[in-house]
Amino acid sequence: MWDSHRLYLLCEFARHGTISAVANALHFSVSSVSQQLAKLEDEVGIPLFERQGRLLKLTPAGHTVVNHGHEVLRLEDTLRAKLDAARPEIAGTIRIATLETVANALFGDVLDRLHRAHPLLRVEAEVMQPEGAITDLEAFSVDMVIAEQYPGHTREILPGIARLPLGMDALRLAVPSGSGIESLADAHDAGFVLEPRGSATRQWVVQQCRAAGFEPDARFESANLHTHLQFVIAGHAVSILPDLMFLEPVDGVSLVDLPGMPRRELVCMVRSSAQTQPAVLAMHEALRDALRELRPDWQVAEG
CATH class of the missing domain: 3.40.190.10 (Periplasmic binding protein-like II)
Structure with a gap:
């Protein structure tokens, strides 16, 4: 019987690519992860790793065990649910x-x-x-x-x-108070603060602006929505933000409904x-x- 924790570490190695990355992600020491993977290799009885230059890579057998490991972990999930329900x-x-x-x-x-x-x-x-x-x-x-x-x-x-x-959470255009912007189309000359490139949220915002007839002027970028809000409060940008950001009114910010009231x-x-x-x-x-x-x-x- 193979140790499920060691199988988990092997799956993490397949995901992260190096022992040090696994140790960092799981807050273990590198030596501890290395020892556990070596013990798993002994348990399996066939090489799971091979050296390619300075890098440690999975062998074909290693990839097979990773696939098995994922299945074992899913079965443990199901069993844990059944046992927990009986507690x-x-x-x-x-x-x-x-x-x-x-x-x-x-x-x-x-x-x-x-x-x-x-x-x-x-x-x-x-x-x-x-x-x-x-x-x-x-x-x-x-x-x-x-x-x-x-x-x-x-x-x-x-x-x-x-x-x-x-x-569902409504989405609105946050603009500096007194900006005169009363619709998304009115923001065609405004600077926008957007989420990072490649994010689904940014893609959606860009599409909304294009549907309103303009390409957004992406002057600022941040994954932190409170940073977005600070740019708006300071009067330097506008941003499309969810209503959960505005449980209470925010001084210096006005909210403008978007076409179709998206959520x-x-x-x-x-x-x-x-x-x-x-x-x-x-x-x-x-x-x-x-x-x-x-x-x-x-x-x-x-x-």
């Missing part, structure tokens, strides 16, 4: 990768709810862009990803990944093998309830 209390640790806006607006309330209802459940959360976080979800590094989908820009449907809906969809993405785990269900429920209480006028997913 009298929800306990353990759930690891979340979340959008910045959701973390800022909801997580204080979500953590309070979970602590009251399930005091033995530990929540670990990190703000991450969904593109990288979904890779971590597939690699069993996190248990849930809170992601967004913009109108007309659906995320790739990945095998083994389930989506649990949260709700982004907020979703929880989990491995299909783990979607019935009590901790996953409890986290999803707490997020929905917090969102519903925060903005009862919003469309929040039921069930």
